Amino acid sequence: DAKTTQPPSMDCAEGRAANLPCNHSTISGNEYVYWYRQIHSQGPQYIIHGLKNNETNEMASLIITEDRKSSTLILPHATLRDTAVYYCIVRVASPPGANSKLTFGKGITLSVRP
Amino acid sequence: NAGVTQTPKFQVLKTGQSMTLQCAQDMNHNSMYWYRQDPGMGLRLIYYSASEGTTDKGEVPNGYNVSRLNKREFSLRLESAAPSQTSVYFCAGARTGGYEQYFGPGTRLTVT
Numbered sequence: 561d562a563k564t565t566q567p568p569s570m571d572c573a574e575g576r577a578a579n580l581p582c583n584h585s586t587i588s589g590n591e592y593v594y595w596y597r598q599i600h601s602q603g604p605q606y607i608i609h610g611l612k613n614n615e616t617n618e619m620a621s622l623i624i625t626e627d628r629k630s631s632t633l634i635l636p637h638a639t640l641r642d643t644a645v646y647y648c649i650v651r652v653a654s655p656p657g658a659n660s661k662l663t664f665g666k667g668i669t670l671s672v673r674p
Numbered sequence: 675n676a677g678v679t680q681t682p683k684f685q686v687l688k689t690g691q692s693m694t695l696q697c698a699q700d701m702n703h704n705s706m707y708w709y710r711q712d713p714g715m716g717l718r719l720i721y722y723s724a725s726e727g728t729t730d731k732g733e734v735p736n737g738y739n740v741s742r743l744n745k746r747e748f749s750l751r752l753e754s755a756a757p758s759q760t761s762v763y764f765c766a767g768a769r770t771g772g773y774e775q776y777f778g779p780g781t782r783l784t785v786t
Contacts, residue, residue: 596775603678603764603777604717647716661707661732662775664717 564648564665571671578635580668582648585629591652593624594662595633597644604647604664607633638672645669676700678778680765686784687755695750695781697765705768706748707732707775708740710761717764723748755785 565583572578584593594609608615608622610631615622621634635642647667678699687693697706704725709717709732719732723742737759739751748767752759762782766775 601780603766603780604775605777606774609774661719661722663719663733664709666714666716 564650566646566648566665566668568666569669569671571673572638574640574672574674575637578638578642578670578672580633580635580646580648580670581630582633583630584648584650587628587650588652589628591650593622593628593631594649594651595620595622596647596649596662596664597642598647598667599641599644607646635670638670640672640674643670643672678765678767678776680763680778680781682781683779684782686786687752688786689756691755691785692751692753693755694752695763695765695783696747697749697778698747699765699767699776700746701767701776702745703767703769703776704745706742707766707768708738708748708750709764709766710734710759711764711780712761720750720763755783757785759783760785 592609592611595607596604598604607619608617610622610624624631645667647664649662681696707722708720710720711717718734720734720738721732721740723729726745729740741749762780764780765778768775
Protein backbone atom coordinates (compact mmCIF):
# COMPACT_ATOMS: atom_id res chain seq x y z
CA ASP A 561 0.00 0.00 0.00
CA ALA A 562 1.20 3.53 -0.87
CA LYS A 563 2.61 5.73 1.87
CA THR A 564 0.89 8.99 2.79
CA THR A 565 2.28 12.25 4.14
CA GLN A 566 0.22 14.64 6.24
CA PRO A 567 1.29 17.75 8.15
CA PRO A 568 1.21 17.12 11.89
CA SER A 569 -1.39 19.74 12.75
CA MET A 570 -3.56 22.59 11.59
CA ASP A 571 -6.34 24.74 12.95
CA CYS A 572 -9.34 26.59 11.64
CA ALA A 573 -12.09 28.83 12.96
CA GLU A 574 -15.48 27.43 13.82
CA GLY A 575 -17.91 27.79 10.94
CA ARG A 576 -15.18 28.00 8.34
CA ALA A 577 -14.14 25.28 5.93
CA ALA A 578 -11.32 23.02 7.07
CA ASN A 579 -9.11 21.78 4.22
CA LEU A 580 -6.91 18.87 5.25
CA PRO A 581 -4.16 17.93 2.77
CA CYS A 582 -2.64 14.54 2.11
CA ASN A 583 0.22 13.63 -0.18
CA HIS A 584 0.35 10.15 -1.72
CA SER A 585 2.75 10.56 -4.61
CA THR A 586 3.44 6.83 -4.98
CA ILE A 587 -0.21 5.82 -5.26
CA SER A 588 -0.99 3.05 -7.74
CA GLY A 589 -3.86 2.99 -10.17
CA ASN A 590 -5.90 0.51 -8.14
CA GLU A 591 -5.43 2.18 -4.75
CA TYR A 592 -8.19 4.05 -3.00
CA VAL A 593 -7.85 7.07 -0.72
CA TYR A 594 -9.65 6.75 2.64
CA TRP A 595 -10.15 9.23 5.42
CA TYR A 596 -10.88 8.35 9.03
CA ARG A 597 -10.91 10.52 12.10
CA GLN A 598 -10.46 9.88 15.79
CA ILE A 599 -12.00 12.15 18.34
CA HIS A 600 -10.20 12.13 21.67
CA SER A 601 -10.64 8.86 23.61
CA GLN A 602 -12.97 7.36 21.01
CA GLY A 603 -12.52 4.73 18.33
CA PRO A 604 -11.70 5.86 14.78
CA GLN A 605 -14.62 6.80 12.56
CA TYR A 606 -14.84 6.30 8.81
CA ILE A 607 -15.43 9.56 6.90
CA ILE A 608 -15.15 9.03 3.15
CA HIS A 609 -13.18 7.29 0.43
CA GLY A 610 -12.54 7.70 -3.31
CA LEU A 611 -10.58 6.40 -6.27
CA LYS A 612 -10.42 9.09 -8.95
CA ASN A 613 -13.49 11.26 -8.81
CA ASN A 614 -14.32 13.77 -6.15
CA GLU A 615 -16.70 12.41 -3.54
CA THR A 616 -19.15 14.05 -1.15
CA ASN A 617 -21.24 12.70 1.68
CA GLU A 618 -23.01 14.15 4.68
CA MET A 619 -19.77 14.53 6.59
CA ALA A 620 -17.23 15.83 4.10
CA SER A 621 -15.95 16.19 0.55
CA LEU A 622 -12.90 14.49 -0.88
CA ILE A 623 -11.00 16.20 -3.69
CA ILE A 624 -8.42 14.06 -5.50
CA THR A 625 -6.03 15.72 -7.95
CA GLU A 626 -6.08 14.57 -11.54
CA ASP A 627 -2.70 12.82 -11.21
CA ARG A 628 -3.98 11.27 -7.93
CA LYS A 629 -0.76 12.18 -6.12
CA SER A 630 -2.55 14.23 -3.49
CA SER A 631 -5.98 14.81 -2.03
CA THR A 632 -7.82 17.19 0.26
CA LEU A 633 -10.52 16.42 2.77
CA ILE A 634 -12.92 19.33 3.17
CA LEU A 635 -15.15 19.83 6.19
CA PRO A 636 -17.38 22.61 4.85
CA HIS A 637 -18.45 24.18 8.13
CA ALA A 638 -16.16 23.03 10.91
CA THR A 639 -17.54 22.82 14.44
CA LEU A 640 -15.80 22.35 17.77
CA ARG A 641 -16.85 18.69 17.65
CA ASP A 642 -14.70 18.23 14.52
CA THR A 643 -11.55 18.67 16.60
CA ALA A 644 -9.84 15.32 16.09
CA VAL A 645 -6.94 13.47 14.49
CA TYR A 646 -7.63 12.84 10.80
CA TYR A 647 -6.01 9.89 9.06
CA CYS A 648 -5.42 9.69 5.31
CA ILE A 649 -4.93 6.09 4.23
CA VAL A 650 -4.20 4.66 0.80
CA ARG A 651 -4.80 1.02 0.08
CA VAL A 652 -5.50 -1.32 -2.75
CA ALA A 653 -9.07 -2.34 -3.37
CA SER A 654 -9.71 -5.80 -1.97
CA PRO A 655 -11.17 -8.44 -4.24
CA PRO A 656 -14.08 -10.37 -2.80
CA GLY A 657 -12.99 -12.67 0.00
CA ALA A 658 -9.77 -10.83 0.83
CA ASN A 659 -9.06 -8.95 4.02
CA SER A 660 -9.46 -5.21 4.33
CA LYS A 661 -6.93 -4.29 6.99
CA LEU A 662 -5.91 -0.65 7.20
CA THR A 663 -2.55 0.83 8.11
CA PHE A 664 -2.88 3.99 10.19
CA GLY A 665 -0.08 6.57 10.32
CA LYS A 666 0.11 9.47 12.77
CA GLY A 667 -2.52 11.59 11.02
CA ILE A 668 -3.10 15.33 11.22
CA THR A 669 -4.49 16.96 14.35
CA LEU A 670 -7.22 19.45 13.49
CA SER A 671 -8.05 22.00 16.15
CA VAL A 672 -11.22 24.00 15.59
CA ARG A 673 -11.15 27.24 17.56
CA PRO A 674 -14.26 29.18 18.68
CA ASN B 675 -28.21 -2.25 16.87
CA ALA B 676 -25.19 -1.86 19.16
CA GLY B 677 -22.52 -1.88 16.41
CA VAL B 678 -19.15 -2.98 17.78
CA THR B 679 -18.91 -3.49 21.52
CA GLN B 680 -15.85 -4.16 23.67
CA THR B 681 -15.46 -5.35 27.23
CA PRO B 682 -14.06 -4.37 29.60
CA LYS B 683 -13.70 -0.61 29.14
CA PHE B 684 -10.83 -0.37 31.62
CA GLN B 685 -8.49 -2.96 33.11
CA VAL B 686 -5.42 -2.93 35.33
CA LEU B 687 -3.21 -6.02 35.38
CA LYS B 688 -0.07 -6.98 37.18
CA THR B 689 2.90 -8.21 35.14
CA GLY B 690 2.47 -11.89 34.33
CA GLN B 691 -1.30 -11.96 34.70
CA SER B 692 -3.50 -13.08 31.84
CA MET B 693 -6.73 -11.71 30.49
CA THR B 694 -9.03 -11.80 27.47
CA LEU B 695 -10.44 -8.73 25.77
CA GLN B 696 -13.84 -9.37 24.26
CA CYS B 697 -15.26 -7.90 21.07
CA ALA B 698 -18.66 -8.48 19.50
CA GLN B 699 -20.43 -6.98 16.49
CA ASP B 700 -24.00 -7.18 15.31
CA MET B 701 -23.38 -5.68 11.87
CA ASN B 702 -22.92 -9.01 10.05
CA HIS B 703 -19.28 -8.23 9.32
CA ASN B 704 -17.14 -11.00 7.93
CA SER B 705 -13.82 -9.38 8.82
CA MET B 706 -12.72 -8.34 12.29
CA TYR B 707 -9.55 -6.66 13.60
CA TRP B 708 -7.63 -5.88 16.76
CA TYR B 709 -5.51 -2.71 16.92
CA ARG B 710 -3.50 -1.11 19.68
CA GLN B 711 -2.83 2.57 20.09
CA ASP B 712 -0.01 3.98 22.19
CA PRO B 713 0.29 7.65 23.23
CA GLY B 714 1.28 9.87 20.33
CA MET B 715 1.18 7.03 17.84
CA GLY B 716 -1.21 5.86 15.21
CA LEU B 717 -3.07 2.58 15.36
CA ARG B 718 -1.12 -0.63 14.82
CA LEU B 719 -2.73 -3.85 13.70
CA ILE B 720 -2.24 -6.79 16.07
CA TYR B 721 -4.31 -9.56 14.48
CA TYR B 722 -7.16 -9.80 12.05
CA SER B 723 -9.72 -12.34 10.93
CA ALA B 724 -10.76 -12.08 7.30
CA SER B 725 -13.64 -14.48 7.84
CA GLU B 726 -15.01 -16.86 10.44
CA GLY B 727 -12.50 -19.62 11.10
CA THR B 728 -9.42 -17.73 9.92
CA THR B 729 -6.96 -15.48 11.73
CA ASP B 730 -3.72 -13.81 10.65
CA LYS B 731 -0.96 -11.78 12.24
CA GLY B 732 -0.73 -8.06 11.78
CA GLU B 733 2.18 -5.72 12.49
CA VAL B 734 2.62 -6.37 16.23
CA PRO B 735 1.33 -9.88 17.12
CA ASN B 736 3.97 -10.88 19.70
CA GLY B 737 2.52 -11.52 23.14
CA TYR B 738 -1.06 -11.90 21.90
CA ASN B 739 -3.38 -14.63 20.72
CA VAL B 740 -6.81 -14.36 19.15
CA SER B 741 -9.90 -16.48 18.71
CA ARG B 742 -12.66 -15.96 16.18
CA LEU B 743 -15.31 -17.69 18.24
CA ASN B 744 -18.05 -17.22 15.66
CA LYS B 745 -19.00 -14.59 13.12
CA ARG B 746 -19.98 -12.11 15.84
CA GLU B 747 -17.13 -12.47 18.32
CA PHE B 748 -13.37 -11.96 18.12
CA SER B 749 -11.35 -12.10 21.32
CA LEU B 750 -7.79 -11.02 22.11
CA ARG B 751 -5.83 -12.82 24.82
CA LEU B 752 -2.76 -11.73 26.71
CA GLU B 753 -1.25 -14.85 28.25
CA SER B 754 1.41 -13.13 30.36
CA ALA B 755 0.92 -9.38 30.45
CA ALA B 756 3.95 -7.08 30.27
CA PRO B 757 4.19 -3.31 30.93
CA SER B 758 4.90 -2.83 27.20
CA GLN B 759 1.34 -3.97 26.55
CA THR B 760 -0.09 -0.96 28.35
CA SER B 761 -2.18 0.58 25.61
CA VAL B 762 -5.65 1.30 24.31
CA TYR B 763 -7.05 -1.63 22.34
CA PHE B 764 -9.60 -1.18 19.59
CA CYS B 765 -11.63 -3.83 17.85
CA ALA B 766 -13.13 -3.20 14.41
CA GLY B 767 -15.33 -4.98 11.90
CA ALA B 768 -15.87 -4.70 8.16
CA ARG B 769 -17.63 -6.43 5.31
CA THR B 770 -15.35 -8.72 3.34
CA GLY B 771 -13.37 -6.46 1.06
CA GLY B 772 -15.30 -3.54 2.51
CA TYR B 773 -13.66 -0.17 2.75
CA GLU B 774 -15.38 1.01 5.88
CA GLN B 775 -14.23 -0.31 9.21
CA TYR B 776 -16.41 0.26 12.25
CA PHE B 777 -14.57 0.58 15.52
CA GLY B 778 -15.55 -0.18 19.07
CA PRO B 779 -15.06 2.29 21.95
CA GLY B 780 -11.78 0.75 23.08
CA THR B 781 -10.36 -1.00 26.14
CA ARG B 782 -7.83 0.94 28.19
CA LEU B 783 -5.34 -1.53 29.63
CA THR B 784 -2.62 -0.73 32.16
CA VAL B 785 -0.02 -3.33 33.11
CA THR B 786 1.96 -2.53 36.25
